[in-house]
Amino acid sequence: MIRVVATTPFDGQKPGTSGLRKKVQVFQQPHYVENFVQSLFDSLKEFEGETLVVGGDGRYFNREAIQTVIKIAAAAGFGRVLVGQGGILSTPAASAVIRKHEAFGGIILSASHNPGGEHGDFGIKYNIGNGGPAPEPVTDAIFARSQAITQYRISDAPDVDLDTQGITRVEDMVVDVIDPVEDYAELMGTLFDFDAIRDLFGAGFTMRFDAMSAVTGPYARAILEETLGAAPGTVVHGQPLPDFGGHHPDPNLVHAKDLYDLLMSDHAPDLGAASDGDGDRNMIIGRGRYLTPSDSLAIIAANAHLAPGYAAGIAGIARSMPTSGAADRVAEKLGVTCYETPTGWKFFGNLLDAGLATVCGEESFGTGSNHVREKDGLWAVLMWLNILAVRRQSVAAIVADHWATYGRNYYTRHDYEEVDAAAAEGLVADLRARLDTLPGSVLGGLTVEKADDFAYHDPVDGSVTTKQGLRVFFTDGSRIVYRLSGTGTAGATLRVYIERFEPDAARHDLDTQAALADLIAIARSLPDIEGRTGRSEPSVIT
Structure with missing residues (x-):
């Protein structure tokens, strides 16, 4: 009734x-x-x-x-x-x-x-x-x-x-x-060379996948351990729990620190990976080498042809605006377009449906392709396993080779979480009002080339999306982006993205925060983050 x-x-x-x-x-x-x-x-x-x-x-x-x-x-x-x-x-x-x-x-x-x-x-x-x-x-x-x-x-x-x-x-x-799990696992089997990955595990390759007591545990156990032959226990925290076992199910350097510490230790497996609460985010760490999501996207795009589902090549790459420009250099070499969209996977949908992009990614630990219309954490892990199975190099060696070929984008994101919403909105509004005055000014020894409020013109349906993040570009190619996030439930989260391109391979192994120290100082002082929010340090650095 x-x-x-x-x-x-x-x-x-x-x-x-x-x-x-x-x-x-x-x-x-x-x-x-x-x-x-x-x-x-x-x-x-x-x-x-x-x-x-x-x-x-x-x-x-x-x-x-x-x-x-x-x-x-x-x-x-x-x-x-x-x-x-x-x-x-x-x-x-x-x-x-x-x-x-x-x-x-x-x-x-x-x-x-x-x-x-x-x-x-x-x-x-x-x-x-x-x-x-x-x-x-x-x-x-x-x-x-x-x-x-x-x-x-x-x-x-x-x-x-x-x-x-x-x-x-x-x-x-x-x-x-x-x-x-069944329909998803069947789809993964059409995209990746499961036989090659089985051989990789059979040759002694080791990994740890942290499901963070969230949804990907059943998927990872079925595919990695039962289908591909990873050792029992490869998947940890594999049972979905209503409270995620007390974990904050966000695979980053703060909430997956145990995994990071393991991969940096003398007892590290060959690969570490994690996914989030609903399975759409991922973190990739090699033995002794942490990989930013921006770099992971670029390396996946450059090597996607090694997986059977992408053997014909990719039609294009799409990245969210705050994501680093590393993927742009891959697109240029491949002769395809790299589309820059607002944050939010829904903006990739039109590009994927129109066949303009094949691989997509966001700096917020999300990567995926045209196989579905969401970012996909386990897909990214399987793509990395496929790349490793074919190339038979370590993650660190593949990363070093990529940077030597394309240059390195030093990149970090500083999050100020649960900031007073009015204070955060006031900070952004004030900086937005000052954008036109910034070009030509010198901040911390760096000259501002241009500054804008990012707007997206969808090439498929012609729609326009405005006010998607404040960007400050410097004449040396560096940039700072400010954006309020829409994924929290308390107060506001101010995200600050800081990036510098380094073409010199001799300078590719610097500490990221040290390599960006001058830009970080500018990023904090320009909008007076401490004065407006009371926060002298970010809540999370990734």
Whole structure:
């Protein structure tokens, strides 16, 4: 039986870069999830009888939210729901399932790399039929509807057994509980040379993959250990837990420090890798060599042809604007275009669908390709394993060779997390107002060449996206970028990106923070970060 429930709008149900993210307690409010999901369905058209994919990263409140989504989908008229067993689907796996089964779209329950648990974060994201995040016209429509909603429709059927694969019904809608790994693993087998990777492990190659007690554990164990022959125990923290085992599931130098320390030690395996809460981010570390996501993207693009799925070469590269220019030099040598987009994977979707780009990446530990329409952490790890299996060199040797060929982009990101939102917005607004006065000025001994507020003109649909980050370029080719992030749930996060190109191979092994020390000082003093935010040091340096 379908019930019609009267409701009133909640403030702030506006999806951000990657959906709606709030604290768990916010989502637990009566009617909160129902309002947002009903607003989502009210904003879509012609989905009656169609298929919807549903799953999440296993964080606290995942199962409860999935039951609500299923019951509202049944009331809305969907014909079929595919839901991952246990409520589990990584974000890239959800994209793969949407695409393989030609679903109308999908709902992913996740706050990605944000902390989980009863007092952590939760999120809901809608992906469209190409498997990618909903574009802004869709998210704008969802928000507008959420501010006017007066009722929602929901089935009062019993909860679905999420732990048993098979088919049940909710009203007239089929609910198919599927193996969350199978479709994704099958896709990976078409892209990479699994035989070569098996041989690599068979020859004694060692690695550690830290799933951070998040969603990629089942995927990594099935593919790395069971299919490719990595030693048992290669995958650590492999069981998805509602609170991620107390981890902050963000694979960077702060939250995956144990992995970094291991790879820098005398007991290091050949490769270290980690993924995040929902499986779309990655960190790659070789024995004695940490690799920035920007460099990883560039090296993957330069070597993608070594994997069977990319043997014909790549059509183009796309990177977010804050990502370093390392990929641009690879694109130039390959004779393809490198597209510079705003941050947010949804901006890559048009390029991928149009066949203009094959490999994409963001400096925020996200890399992927045209196989899905999301960044994909485990895909990046498998690509690196394929490269290592063919080249039979260490990660450090491959990195050194790449820098010798293309030069090195020294690059760092300084995050100031949970800054007072008004202070952060004031800092950005003041600097934006001063951009036109900066060219020609000398800061810390460096001359400003130009400064702007990045705007993106989509080459496919002609849309324009403005105010995507403040950029300051210097005459020596260095740059500083300032941007407010949209992925947090408390206060504001100010991200500062600092970059300098070094063509001289004799200077490729400097400490990154030392190589950028003068730019770091400028980056802090130019907008007076300490004076405006009270922060003398960043929360996280990557």
